[in-house]
Amino acid sequence: MWENKVKMKSHSSQDTLFKVTDVITEGWTMSQAYVTLATNDGYAIGALVLGHSLRSNNTTKDLVIMIAPAVSEAIKSMLESVFNKVIIVDVLDSRDSAHLSLLKRPELGVTFTKLHCWTLTQYSKCVFLDADMLCVQNPDDLFSHPELTAVCDIGWPDCFNSGMFVLVPSVDTYGKLLQHAETSGSFDGGDQGLLNSYFPNWQRVSFIYNMVASATYTYLPAYKQFGANAKLVHFLGALKPWQHRYDAGSGSVHTAPGYEHLAPYLNSWWALYNRLVKPGVPEMDLQRALEVKSPVEEVKEIEDQVKVNDSEEEHENTCASDHVYNGDEVAQQLSGLSVAHESLQEGQARWERGEPDYLGRDSFANIQAYIDSKIKNGK
Numbered sequence: 261m262w263e264n265k266v267k268m269k270s271h272s273s274q275d276t277l278f279k280v281t282d283v284i285t286e287g288w289t290m291s292q293a294y295v296t297l298a299t300n301d302g303y304a305i306g307a308l309v310l311g312h313s314l315r316s317n318n319t320t321k322d323l324v325i326m327i328a329p330a331v332s333e334a335i336k337s338m339l340e341s342v343f344n345k346v347i348i349v350d351v352l353d354s355r356d357s358a359h360l361s362l363l364k365r366p367e368l369g370v371t372f373t374k375l376h377c378w379t380l381t382q383y384s385k386c387v388f389l390d391a392d393m394l395c396v397q398n399p400d401d402l403f404s405h406p407e408l409t410a411v412c413d414i415g416w417p418d419c420f421n422s423g424m425f426v427l428v429p430s431v432d433t434y435g436k437l438l439q440h441a442e443t444s445g446s447f448d449g450g451d452q453g454l455l456n457s458y459f460p461n462w463q464r465v466s467f468i469y470n471m472v473a474s475a476t477y478t479y480l481p482a483y484k485q486f487g488a489n490a491k492l493v494h495f496l497g498a499l500k501p502w503q504h505r506y507d508a509g510s511g512s513v514h515t516a517p518g519y520e521h522l523a524p525y526l527n528s529w530w531a532l533y534n535r536l537v538k539p540g541v542p543e544m545d546l547q548r549a550l551e552v553k554s555p556v557e558e559v560k561e562i563e564d565q566v567k568v569n570d571s572e573e574e575h576e577n578t579c580a581s582d583h584v585y586n587g588d589e590v591a592q593q594l595s596g597l598s599v600a601h602e603s604l605q606e607g608q609a610r611w612e613r614g615e616p617d618y619l620g621r622d623s624f625a626n627i628q629a630y631i632d633s634k635i636k637n638g639k
């Protein structure tokens with residue numbers, strides 16, 4: 261139903277050679293696609309909303325999703341109704357070159373899965389999008405840009421953020437990327453470090469193609485000036501849209517503490533979810549999907565465990581200064597029982613807003629004490 265139209269042109273005989281190339285690149289047999297990735301039901305729900313948001317902004321491109329076998333049947337069949345192609349990728353079980361590379365670099369797990377988009381050679385060009393993005397205006401003009409086009413990262417703007425990038429599928433490039441991963445690794449342990457070192461001469465496009473939602477807060481005047489131009493919003497960070505609580509009564513999202521500024525975009529995300537995703541998936545599967553643990557919750561569980569271990573054994577306070585927390589206190593702080601009554605999520609949200617508490621909770625000495633307590637507990 262979403263097939264691209266084949267475009268043919270009539271040409272004069274003198275410029276046949278030139279025009280033949282033209283026809284091929286415009287989609288004679290080769291179409292173009294947005295590609296996303298979901299290794300679990302939580303991200304698959306995100307991808308469903310992203311897919312619907314692209315459709316409702318009248319994209320003319322194919323939609324492709326790469327999923328891991330862990331995605332449930334009910335959600336997979338919903339994905340099939342929104343995406344042109346649902347491709348199952350399981351790097352760990354495959355016996356291909358990616359698998360061999362992965363054996364040597366086990367830390368690059370999900371990274372390799374993202375690289376699969378270079379194998380989609382039935383497409384002349386693709387735009388990869390993270391599953392935690394939302395389309396608010398048609399971004400199809402991205403396809404007029406070359407590989408590798410992306411947006412500056414807000415943390416280190418010399419690098420691009422790998423939540424959105426334009427690529428040209430090629431088995432050759434795929435092989436070279438795997439080789440690069442194997443020999444050079446990734447400086448941040450993920451796809452962003454790997455892709456930035458492989459594509460040092462990337463092309464920059466406007467922030468409106470990967471507008472990190474928290475930018476509305478960190479640079480309000482710029483947001484007021486340019487925010488209305490945004491085409492793709494990115495919910496980068498620890499808490500994803502599906503992990504915020506939605507109040508059906510009031511019809512709005514209860515944002516987690518520290519995420520209040522995201523409310524307008526979270527409400528748009530939930531409006532699409534409620535209208536187009538929720539009715540199509542059995543309640544039980546949805547419940548399970550929305551319960552997929554957030555990275556914040558996973559860290560909290562580990563910290564709680566550290567706290568239990570610490571209270572079970574007596575140990576000396578090895579910290580050098582009166583102002584440095586010992587292992588117990590640090591674990592307590594990080595598990596949400598801080599003396600300053602700041603929860604782990606609040607602390608993380610503050611950090612993500614660019615407001616670290618350098619002299620207090622986030623001081624170097626406290627971070628060091630925290631790492632020491634982890635090592636001591638064999639974590």
Ligand code: UDP
Binds near residue numbers: 303389496497
């Ligand atoms: N992803 C996934 N499963 C995971 C983690 C990540 O499928 O467990 C995919 C998903 O498409 C996600 C992308 O990888 O959007 C990048 O991760 P994330 O968006 O969480 O990173 P952030 O943008 O917050 O740095």
Ligand code: MN
Binds near residue numbers: 391392393496
């Ligand atoms: Mn993301």
